[in-house]
Amino acid sequence: MRPAIVIFLLLLLLFAPFVLDAYTQYLVNLALSYSLVCLGLNLLLGYAGQFSFANAAFMGIGAYTYALLTSRLGVPSLVALPAAGMAATALGMVVAGPALRLSTVYLAMTSLAFAELVQWTFIHWSAVTLGTDGVRVRWPAVGSYVAQGDKNTFYVVLVVVAISYWSALRIVRSKLGRAFLAIRQGETLARCSGIDVERTKTIAYAISAFYAGIGGALFALTIRFIVPDGFGLVQLVLQFSMVLIGGLGSLLGGLVGSLLLTVMPELLRNVEAYQEMLYGVLLVLFVIFMPRGIVGLLGRLGLVPQEILVRGAVAYFDARRRKHSGL
Amino acid sequence: MAQRLSIEGVSVDFGGLKAVHDASLEIAPGEIVGLIGPNGAGKTTLFNAISGLVPVSSGQILIDDVSLSDRPAHERSKFGIARTFQAVQLIQDSSVIENIMIGMHSRLDHGLFDLFGQFRTSRSQDYVAQKRAYEVLERLSLGDLALTRVSSLDFGQQRRVEIARALVSEPRLLLLDEPAAGLGPDEVEDLEALLVLLTRKSGLSMLIVEHVLSLVFKLCDRIVVLDNGSVIATGLPAEIADNAEVRRAYLGDVAC
Numbered sequence: 317m318r319p320a321i322v323i324f325l326l327l328l329l330l331f332a333p334f335v336l337d338a339y340t341q342y343l344v345n346l347a348l349s350y351s352l353v354c355l356g357l358n359l360l361l362g363y364a365g366q367f368s369f370a371n372a373a374f375m376g377i378g379a380y381t382y383a384l385l386t387s388r389l390g391v392p393s394l395v396a397l398p399a400a401g402m403a404a405t406a407l408g409m410v411v412a413g414p415a416l417r418l419s420t421v422y423l424a425m426t427s428l429a430f431a432e433l434v435q436w437t438f439i440h441w442s443a444v445t446l447g448t449d450g451v452r453v454r455w456p457a458v459g460s461y462v463a464q465g466d467k468n469t470f471y472v473v474l475v476v477v478a479i480s481y482w483s484a485l486r487i488v489r490s491k492l493g494r495a496f497l498a499i500r501q502g503e504t505l506a507r508c509s510g511i512d513v514e515r516t517k518t519i520a521y522a523i524s525a526f527y528a529g530i531g532g533a534l535f536a537l538t539i540r541f542i543v544p545d546g547f548g549l550v551q552l553v554l555q556f557s558m559v560l561i562g563g564l565g566s567l568l569g570g571l572v573g574s575l576l577l578t579v580m581p582e583l584l585r586n587v588e589a590y591q592e593m594l595y596g597v598l599l600v601l602f603v604i605f606m607p608r609g610i611v612g613l614l615g616r617l618g619l620v621p622q623e624i625l626v627r628g629a630v631a632y633f634d635a636r637r638r639k640h641s642g643l
Numbered sequence: 644m645a646q647r648l649s650i651e652g653v654s655v656d657f658g659g660l661k662a663v664h665d666a667s668l669e670i671a672p673g674e675i676v677g678l679i680g681p682n683g684a685g686k687t688t689l690f691n692a693i694s695g696l697v698p699v700s701s702g703q704i705l706i707d708d709v710s711l712s713d714r715p716a717h718e719r720s721k722f723g724i725a726r727t728f729q730a731v732q733l734i735q736d737s738s739v740i741e742n743i744m745i746g747m748h749s750r751l752d753h754g755l756f757d758l759f760g761q762f763r764t765s766r767s768q769d770y771v772a773q774k775r776a777y778e779v780l781e782r783l784s785l786g787d788l789a790l791t792r793v794s795s796l797d798f799g800q801q802r803r804v805e806i807a808r809a810l811v812s813e814p815r816l817l818l819l820d821e822p823a824a825g826l827g828p829d830e831v832e833d834l835e836a837l838l839v840l841l842t843r844k845s846g847l848s849m850l851i852v853e854h855v856l857s858l859v860f861k862l863c864d865r866i867v868v869l870d871n872g873s874v875i876a877t878g879l880p881a882e883i884a885d886n887a888e889v890r891r892a893y894l895g896d897v898a899c
Binding site: 483486487489490491492494495497498500501502504505506507508509510511512513565608622624625626627628629630631632633636 | 719728759
């Protein structure tokens with residue numbers, strides 16, 4: 317029954333470009349790109365319980381890899397997209413190194429330093445990155461078809477986001493996703509359950525960076541012009557807000573948070589000066605009163621089904637119950 | 644199949660403190676051994692040494708003559724060691740089945756195909772493994788609670804979920820760290836019945852740290868007494884109950 321709902325919603329989304337105006341369409345594309353960036357952060361922070369300030373940098377690496385490969389080297393979009401993910405993954409593994417040895421404030425500082433270093437590279441390695449001039453990004457092309465305009469780009473974004481969410485769902489509903497949760501609960505528990513904590517953490521960083529990188533690539537092809545400034549501290553605060561407001565430790569949470577925080581600034585256009593303050597206040601309020609975010613609240617009210625990280629668990633126990641009542 | 648755990652002259656030092664000193668004990672297949680002693684005697688430290696959470700400074704921990712001393716904690720579940728914790732270590736926000744499946748980690752082998760290529764849910768490893776998980780849940784009368792969040796279970800049920808999580812990995816040796824702590828008298832009786840059922844049928848061995856002595860004396864085949872990090876007595880429950888040194892160390896000078 318649930319896959320049917322998902323397919324229905326996806327079909328509904330396919331018609332979105334026919335009803336939305338160009339600007340709203342652009343916002344939807346942007347929100348969907350952000351949802352992948354948040355997916356990466358959420359897997360690391362919400363599932364594996366690992367702290368890192370490097371997510372904006374992973375996104376930046378994905379965005380720059382995609383933009384430079386397509387615009388400067390003429391690499392096809394379909395090759396540049398996974399390449400963006402892989403580039404971010406490679407750097408995710410680099411961050412995982414110190415992350416295995418450090419914790420708390422030291423890890424926070426190290427990952428922040430890494431993020432600054434990445435941004436510094438975007439600015440100063442101008443022979444490649446064009447520095448503060450930024451990089452212009454072309455419309456994505458699939459074969460000889462060019463997805464001109466936001467409405468056509470939407471389909472490219474939608475397909476990538478759908479595949480990403482599907483794969484993320486498979487990951488969290490496997491022994492890997494449960495190992496993330498076990499590590500979040502406590503490393504002692506994880507070790508005694510046969511989980512190789514160091515290896516699993518490294519995988520968490522790698523996967524998280526991969527999604528953030530893909531999200532960054534979609535971000536680049538949606539806003540079509542990227543500058544180093546876009547991947548700094550403000551970006552990081554935005555991502556944390558999206559994940560925490562949407563729902564920590566829930567795949568749906570990142571999606572809800574990114575939709576909300578992409579659309580909300582538009583509604584608050586005339587009070588722009590207060591936007592960042594508002595994020596701060598919201599962040600504090602949510603952390604204190606709704607630590608599992610909007611999706612967590614909806615779950616408690618029974619409006620969103622509980623996320624169960626075992627593949628087919630509900631089906632299995634339904635079948636079992638039917639068998640029992642049949643006997 | 645059956646495995647014998649031998650602890651030979653194990654010491655664990657924390658800086659200058661000798662938490663466990665030259666301790667030796669054996670657990671035969673199917674045997675239930677109680678580990679008792681006053682607070683701070685080193686019982687949990689010895690447990691942690693067997694689980695691989697703290698390094699052994701001298702001595703050997705052997706499973707069927709294979710030394711575990713150099714193996715990291717996460718590899719030891721492959722040797723058939725599983726444990727529960729003094730303070731319940733469950734993911735409160737998750738359902739019982741998710742918590743149980745964590746215990747099955749080393750038994751599952753999700754390759755990339757099972758992750759992304761296996762489109763039929765009913766053929767995925769998780770789905771198949773749930774049969775085993777469910778059997779264990781049934782045995783512990785938790786079957787109906789599989790999809791319930793742990794946070795809404797009472798404490799006795801949570802203890803049982805912990806035991807279930809340890810059992811699904813099909814261990815040969817189960818380490819129980821104060822399984823009766825926080826349980827009411829009725830629940831302790833249920834626990835005893837459960838533990839008897841588990842060992843008598845399957846040849847599973849157990850090492851139990853417990854302060855509820857009535858449980859230890861009724862349940863265990865043999866009792867090992869630890870005091871100040873050293874084994875001061877080993878024997879049948881009746882022998883231990885009559886041992887003067889044990890009485891002094893454990894029960895105080897006031898005879899009971």
